[in-house]
Amino acid sequence: MRSARRPHDDPAGDVVRWAAFSCLLVPVVLVVYGTSFGGAAVATLGLVAVTAACRAMLRHSERAERAALVLAEDRPPPGRRRRHSRAGSGFGARGCHTSGGISPED
Numbered sequence: 159m160r161s162a163r164r165p166h167d168d169p170a171g172d173v174v175r176w177a178a179f180s181c182l183l184v185p186v187v188l189v190v191y192g193t194s195f196g197g198a199a200v201a202t203l204g205l206v207a208v209t210a211a212c213r214a215m216l217r218h219s220e221r222a223e224r225a226a227l228v229l230a231e232d233r234p235p236p237g238r239r240r241r242h243s244r245a246g247s248g249f250g251a252r253g254c255h256t257s258g259g260i261s262p263e264d
Contacts (some may be wrong), residue, residue, distance in 0.1 A: 170216040177209040 184205060185198035193201075 170213075170220060173216065174209065174213045177205075177212065181205045181209055 181202060185202045188198040188201055189195060
């Protein structure tokens with residue numbers, strides 16, 4: 159069963175929240191294990207930059223997916239696009255057409 163924390167499901171938001179938590183946790187762990195404050199600060203800035211870039215890409219991907227769904231809903235079904243079949247286009251059923259006008263059977 160899923161928990162009813164939020165009214166909508168937002169997997170990208172969950173990823174960003176965990177990344178933000180890591181941005182706070184990693185420097186603390188680094189300092190506890192003997193890294194200098196400067197080194198921990200640089201690691202934090204790097205993690206924040208990567209998290210921001212990933213968040214931007216996730217949001218862009220979500221917008222593109224929504225736009226594709228809207229376009230797919232506006233299109234007619236694939237079977238109803240054309241009125242006429244391709245069989246009458248002069249190329250035959252298999253697309254075979256000789257340039258000289260003489261078929262191999264002649």
